[in-house]
Each structure stands twice: as structure tokens, then as C-alpha cells.
Amino acid sequence: MTDAVCFRCQAPMDTGAGGCHVCGASERSAIVAATVVAEDTSADAKSAVGRPATPFRQVVDNRWCVLGLLFLVMAVLGLPILWASRAFSRPAKLALTALVIVYTALLAWLCWLAVRAAYHQILDAIRSGGLG
Numbered sequence: 001m002t003d004a005v006c007f008r009c010q011a012p013m014d015t016g017a018g019g020c021h022v023c024g025a026s027e028r029s030a031i032v033a034a035t036v037v038a039e040d041t042s043a044d045a046k047s048a049v050g051r052p053a054t055p056f057r058q059v060v061d062n063r064w065c066v067l068g069l070l071f072l073v074m075a076v077l078g079l080p081i082l083w084a085s086r087a088f089s090r091p092a093k094l095a096l097t098a099l100v101i102v103y104t105a106l107l108a109w110l111c112w113l114a115v116r117a118a119y120h121q122i123l124d125a126i127r128s129g130g131l132g
């Protein structure tokens with residue numbers, strides 16, 4: 001806990017010292033101040049200001065990475081990533097969500113057609129193979 005700062009004078013202070021050595025403020029107040037500072041930092045991270053982004057964040061916030069994941073890899077499974085991304089506005093996310101659902105339904109339909117065609121081919125092959 002060496003990163004705590006005095007709530008009154010902002011001097012760095014050791015929480016084990018029992019109080020601020022600069023202005024004499026109590027240790028308890030210093031801990032509260034340090035907690036507030038930590039919360040401010042996470043708020044900065046949420047608004048894309050401050051801390052460097054994690055690799056996950058960099059991918060999620062990259063418009064083309066998200067679109068690639070959505071349409072090439074994950075389809076509807078990628079929707080949580082779309083909504084976690086800050087690269088799109090809310091209306092864009094809604095539109096993309098609808099688009100991805102339609103796209104996925106289309107893919108599922110094509111898969112079903114392919115399976116059904118294969119199934120009939122197999123049935124025909126069995127029939128013409130002299131079983132009937």
C-alpha cells in the first residue's frame with residue numbers, strides 16, 4: 001500500500017506510518033482517498049482514456065477485427081464481442097446484430113439444404129444400388 005496518497009495534500013504516504021507526514025491527516029482518510037483515486041482510474045479505462053488497452057481490448061475496439069470475427073468465425077456467437085466493442089455506435093450495433101442474425105440464419109438454411117441434398121443422394125444411391 002505504498003501508492004496511497006494523502007486526501008488533504010496529495011502527498012504520497014505509507015499507510016503503515018499512521019498518518020500523513022506532510023500535513024498530519026489520519027491514515028484512515030488516506031485510504032479512502034486512495035480508493036477514490038483507484039475508482040477514477042477505472043472510470044478512465046472505461047472511457048478509453050488513460051491506461052494502455054489490453055490485447056483483448058485492442059481487438060475488440062478494432063472495427064475490422066470485430067466484423068471479421070462476426071461474419072467469418074463466430075456469427076451470432078460473436079455478438080457479445082460486438083456489444084463489448086467501442087468501435088461502433090449503438091445504432092450501428094443494433095443494425096449489425098440484425099444483419100448477423102439474418103446472416104447466421106441464411107448459413108444455417110444453406111447447411112440444412114446441403115445436408116438434405118446429401119441425404120437424398122445417399123437414399124438414391126441405396127435405392128439404385130439394388131436394395132429395393
Ligand SMILES: [Zn+2]
Nearest residue numbers: 006009020023
Ligand atoms: Zn497530507
